[in-house]
Amino acid sequence: MSVYGLLFDYEYCTNCGSCQVSCQEEHDYPVGKTGIKVFTDGPWKIDDEFWNFNHWPIVTDLCDLCADRTAEGREPICVHHCLSNIITYGTVEELSKELEVKPKQFLVIPQFNPNATRGEFVSRGSRHVSAAADVQGTGAATYATHRHDTKIGELDENEGTIF
Numbered sequence: 001m002s003v004y005g006l007l008f009d010y011e012y013c014t015n016c017g018s019c020q021v022s023c024q025e026e027h028d029y030p031v032g033k034t035g036i037k038v039f040t041d042g043p044w045k046i047d048d049e050f051w052n053f054n055h056w057p058i059v060t061d062l063c064d065l066c067a068d069r070t071a072e073g074r075e076p077i078c079v080h081h082c083l084s085n086i087i088t089y090g091t092v093e094e095l096s097k098e099l100e101v102k103p104k105q106f107l108v109i110p111q112f113n114p115n116a117t118r119g120e121f122v123s124r125g126s127r128h129v130s131a132a133a134d135v136q137g138t139g140a141a142t143y144a145t146h147r148h149d150t151k152i153g154e155l156d157e158n159e160g161t162i163f
């Protein structure tokens with residue numbers, strides 16, 4: 001079974017907020033709850049010519065990879081509405097190949113957490129629940145998973161294990 005994720009080319013994220021708003025509306029999440037949130041590093045001046053200013057869209061435990069949409073062959077709503085077209089949905093195998101060809105990207109395998117959806121804001125699907133242990137080795141791709149026990153590591157090409 002393939003494991004799906006999101007690839008973010010954060011070099012071109014403008015912090016427009018379209019991904020967050022569309023995610024909240026798609027899932028009927030209330031104010032303050034979302035499947036994706038943008039964090040900012042900067043701005044601070046590097047020298048007279050350059051500034052450090054990066055935006056990082058990060059998925060939360062409420063990201064179910066838009067299970068209802070993707071089950072119908074449609075792309076996640078944040079991918080559809082990203083104004084800079086920097087989010088790609090696909091299998092980890094496909095996305096890790098893209099990850100290797102350009103810096104300032106990251107690949108995320110969301111861990112939808114039903115416990116986090118208790119209350120009135122229950123999400124409509126959970127078909128894409130995935131775990132780091134399910135990932136098969138596809139090369140020396142780095143990855144990050146969003147779980148309560150957040151892990152960051154590498155995939156071993158030969159063993160398909162995490163170290």
Ligand code: SF4
Pocket residue numbers: 019022023024026035036059062063064065066076077078079110
């Ligand atoms: S894939 Fe769907 S659930 Fe996940 S952050 Fe994007 S819009 Fe939200």
Ligand code: SF4
Pocket residue numbers: 012013014015016017018019020038055057081082083084085086087
């Ligand atoms: S919609 Fe795209 S460009 Fe806008 S904040 Fe989200 S990831 Fe960044």
